[in-house]
Amino acid sequence: MAVREQPPGVRQETMIINMGPQHPSTHGVLRLVLELDGEYVVSCRPVLGYLHTGIEKNTEYRTWQQGVTFVTRADYLSPLFNETAYCLAAERLLGIEAPPRAQVIRVMVMELNRIASHLLWLATTGLELGAISIMLYAWREREEILRIFEMVTGLRMNHAYVRIGGLSMDLPEGAEGKVRDFLKLMPGRLHEYEELLTGNPIWRQRNVGIGTMTAERLLALGVTGPMLRASGVALDLRKAEPYCGYETYAFDVPVRAEGDCFARYQVRVEEIRQSLRIVDQCLQRLEPGPVMIQDPRLAWPAQLAVGPDGIGNSEEYVRHIMEESMEALINHFKLVTQGIKVPPGEVYQPVESPRGELGMYVVSNGGVRPYRVHIRAPSFVNLQAVPAMVESGLVADVIASVASVDPVMGDADR
Amino acid sequence: MLPAELAERLRSRFPEPLEARGEVTVFVAPEELQQALEHLRGEEDLAFDTLSDVTATDWPGSDPRFWLAYQLRSMRYGHRLRVKVGLPDSDPRVPSVTPMYATANWLEREVFDFFGLIFDGHPDLRRIEMPDGWVGHPLRKDEPLAGVNTQYKGAFIPPPDQRGL
Numbered sequence: 001m002a003v004r005e006q007p008p009g010v011r012q013e014t015m016i017i018n019m020g021p022q023h024p025s026t027h028g029v030l031r032l033v034l035e036l037d038g039e040y041v042v043s044c045r046p047v048l049g050y051l052h053t054g055i056e057k058n059t060e061y062r063t064w065q066q067g068v069t070f071v072t073r074a075d076y077l078s079p080l081f082n083e084t085a086y087c088l089a090a091e092r093l094l095g096i097e098a099p100p101r102a103q104v105i106r107v108m109v110m111e112l113n114r115i116a117s118h119l120l121w122l123a124t125t126g127l128e129l130g131a132i133s134i135m136l137y138a139w140r141e142r143e144e145i146l147r148i149f150e151m152v153t154g155l156r157m158n159h160a161y162v163r164i165g166g167l168s169m170d171l172p173e174g175a176e177g178k179v180r181d182f183l184k185l186m187p188g189r190l191h192e193y194e195e196l197l198t199g200n201p202i203w204r205q206r207n208v209g210i211g212t213m214t215a216e217r218l219l220a221l222g223v224t225g226p227m228l229r230a231s232g233v234a235l236d237l238r239k240a241e242p243y244c245g246y247e248t249y250a251f252d253v254p255v256r257a258e259g260d261c262f263a264r265y266q267v268r269v270e271e272i273r274q275s276l277r278i279v280d281q282c283l284q285r286l287e288p289g290p291v292m293i294q295d296p297r298l299a300w301p302a303q304l305a306v307g308p309d310g311i312g313n314s315e316e317y318v319r320h321i322m323e324e325s326m327e328a329l330i331n332h333f334k335l336v337t338q339g340i341k342v343p344p345g346e347v348y349q350p351v352e353s354p355r356g357e358l359g360m361y362v363v364s365n366g367g368v369r370p371y372r373v374h375i376r377a378p379s380f381v382n383l384q385a386v387p388a389m390v391e392s393g394l395v396a397d398v399i400a401s402v403a404s405v406d407p408v409m410g411d412a413d414r
Numbered sequence: 415m416l417p418a419e420l421a422e423r424l425r426s427r428f429p430e431p432l433e434a435r436g437e438v439t440v441f442v443a444p445e446e447l448q449q450a451l452e453h454l455r456g457e458e459d460l461a462f463d464t465l466s467d468v469t470a471t472d473w474p475g476s477d478p479r480f481w482l483a484y485q486l487r488s489m490r491y492g493h494r495l496r497v498k499v500g501l502p503d504s505d506p507r508v509p510s511v512t513p514m515y516a517t518a519n520w521l522e523r524e525v526f527d528f529f530g531l532i533f534d535g536h537p538d539l540r541r542i543e544m545p546d547g548w549v550g551h552p553l554r555k556d557e558p559l560a561g562v563n564t565q566y567k568g569a570f571i572p573p574p575d576q577r578g579l
Contacts, residue, residue, distance in 0.1 A: 049543040054559075056528075057552060061559050092435050219464055219489065222517025233489075240492050347435055348485050348496065350466070361483060363471050376467040376485070384520050413543055 014042050017395075021050045025128040025399045028409030032386070032398065039394050044387040048380070051413040059373040063339030064090055065300055067370055069160045071360070074375055075411035076157055077120055080106075080113040081353040083162035086373070088243055089349035089362040090164045093342050094298065101289040102166035103244045108179070108282035109152065109161065110244075111275040115186070116145040117354035118268045118275075122193065125265070125403040129206045134196055141189050148178050154311040164340070166292035169304040169311075176283060183280055190272060197265070207262035211389040211401035214259060221388070222381045225356025227405060230267045231259035237352035249278050261404040268406075271354075298340050301332040339368040348376075355379055355406055379411035415459070415493050423460070424495075427453060439496040444508040447499055451514055454486060454495065462486040462495055465515035468522055470529045472555045479503040480531055484511070501531060510536035528553035 020031035029050035035042040055074050059067045071086045072079040084106055091097060098106070119142040126134035146156040152175050153159035153168070161168050197203045213223075215231040228235055236253040238246040254270035256263035292299045301321075305314035321329040344366040350359045359376030382405050389401040415423065421433040428440040428450070442450045454462040467485040478500030486495045499508055510533035512518045522533045523542040530551035533539055541548065550557055564571035 049541075049545070052543040054552065057559055220516040222465060222515070222521075235489070241494075345434060346471075346483075347437060348467070348483075348494070357466060359467050359485065361467060361469055361485070372471045374467070374469040376469075380520065380524075381517060384517060 019398065021047075025403065027124065027402070027407050030383070030402070030407060030409055030412075032402070034390075034395065034398065036395060039396070041390050041393055041395055041398060044390045044398070046383055046386055048383070048409075048413055051409040053410075053414065055414045056373055056375065059370050061369065063368055064164060064342055064370060065339060067373060068163060069158070071373065071375065072158045072160055073410065074377065074414050075353065075355070075358070075379065075408050077408050077410075078113050078117045078354050078358075079158050080109050080162060081351055081358055082375070083160065084110060084244065085349050085351045085353075085358050085360040086362070087162050087164050088351070089347045089360040090342060090370075092347045092349065093345050093362065093364050094164070094340075095343075096165060096293055096295070096298065098166045099290050099293060100245075101170075101287060102291040104282050104285050105167055105171060105291065106162055107244050107246065107249070108279055109149070111278045111282070112145050112148060112179070112182075114275045114354045115272050115279075116142045116149075118272050119145075121268060121354075121403075121406045122265075125400075126197075128399050128403050129203070131197070131200075131203060134193060137189070137193065137196070141186065144182050144185065148175065148182065151175055151178060154306060163292070163300055165295075165299050166290070168300070168302075170291045171286075172306060176286065179279060179283060183276055183283075186276055187273070190269065194269060204262065206397075206400050207265060207404075208258075208260060210261045210393070210397045211404055212258070212260045213385060213389060217388060218259075218385060221385050223356065223385050225352070225354070225378055225382070226264055226267045226271065227382060227385070228356070229254065230256045230263035232257045237350050237357060241350060243349070243351060249281050251275075251278050261400050264404045296331055301328070301335050341366065341368055342370075350376070353378055355408065355411065356382060375411075375414055377411045377414060379405075379407040379409070380413075383407050383412055415491060417493075420493055420495065437494065437496060439498055441498050441500070444499050444501060447497070448509050448511065448514070450497065451484075451486075451511060454497070455514070459491075461488045461490045463489050465511070465517050465521075466494075468511075468518055468525060470525050470531060470553075472529060472553065474503075474555050477502065480506050480529060482508060482525065482531065505532075506530070507532045507534055509534050510539075512536055527551065530554065 015036045017034045017036055019034055021029040031047040033045040055070050059070050067086060068083050071082040074082050119138040123135040123138035150156050152171055153161035213231055215233045218228050218231055234253050234255045239253055251274045254267050256266055303314045303317035304311050321332050342364040344364050346363040348359055348361045350357050356378030358378055361374040362370060363372040365371040386402060390398045417433050417436050417438050421431040421438045424431045424440055432439040454460050464487045466487050469483055471481045473479055480501040482499040484497040510522055520542060522536055525531050526539055527541040527544050528551055
């Protein structure tokens, strides 16, 4: 936008404002250099890199199995998607597939993670736009999911639960019941959120018609996920390029045509509802069976169990390798100290994360370490749309627009 | 189009398309990249209209040293293609595809930042993740993981084991 015409005698100059990297509404350490003409944004320049942690470089110095614990920290609000994408890529290079029970549990924890991620988005967006109640409500429900994750994986975040060839361990006793309780609880709570927000005049004024983007512009910028679906494009990789058996689950892809912040809110709330449907189907499909491939040359040699002091190898397993089987001990030693070898080649594995297309470009040179792991981060790509959304708008709407992108800086900067 | 069909379809324009693990890769010389992408986008039955990702891999000691990988996707058909471009160790340059795909802007900046590859015609080729004053390109294989000095806006901090704390 050009600087507005001023009456004669009035000074014409714009002001540069640094929004971030330390700012409560920038979802982490995003810095926006805003050029302002009064209350209007003339130009916006995002500056990234404040949370760059060298995850891609680090994976090149660790074994394939250890890579899981690095990629899970990239997008720390949807760690299970990072893990699954990385493991699917490694599994495709190895030519293996995780057993059916592991696939069902992967889908279940990913969809729970999607709900948790969207709830966090709802909470923080509400907070930034001045709706404090929704922040408390959404966090309350997210806490329920984090408790399930803690019970299942041992950790609330950065789980390293999905492993090459399956999962680190099976669901503990009582986990299915917890998930069932959550499925009972959540629809009513979702209804509450919508009662609170959808017809709320302040919420509507802050979101309707704000940050509007056309599908053509978003596609040129490579934007994917809920943002694109709120602009009328029904692209969901779970449907378009299914993995983990998503093609066998019944769910809808919510789409809105308006392309504004309000449409993105509606799409995300509806996605929570669809994820609940998928989790319900997962519970019905859980059949007993292994959660790790049986090939002893590839399967991580550990039978983890949650003991009184945390997760570790179960007593039975330790007894097996220490007292019963020399073979098992040798195998354990080899795999843990050296790791697995992955045949040379490269794959690009896309999955639908809560923020859009999360791609893992993994290259192997046949060694025990990945030669290159690149994360195509949806937050990184989607943030490119911010200048187009906020320029020539009001500075107050910058907050609504940035929030509607749902950027996670750990994902953007890696 | 199934990967095998796609590979067969591309054979007339690109020599030796590679099909592996359900993915198709074609190899293009740096100076032909833009025409190749225009062709892939323009053909009615290919329609590779979106660019998902641009990244690179460093293979020191081999020629070409750097391999750029462009991940294309067709919104209309849903099929994917990887276009790979090899660049030499000395003066690695490739034309920018930002005029064709706006999304390439930051992706190319990231590759420049991490690998030091030059994208000719890029509107704003600056570092994006590393601090502006950083020396070197950290994802090159000859850059160590640890033990490097931290450089930030004139500040110079030795690696942790040499700080004498």
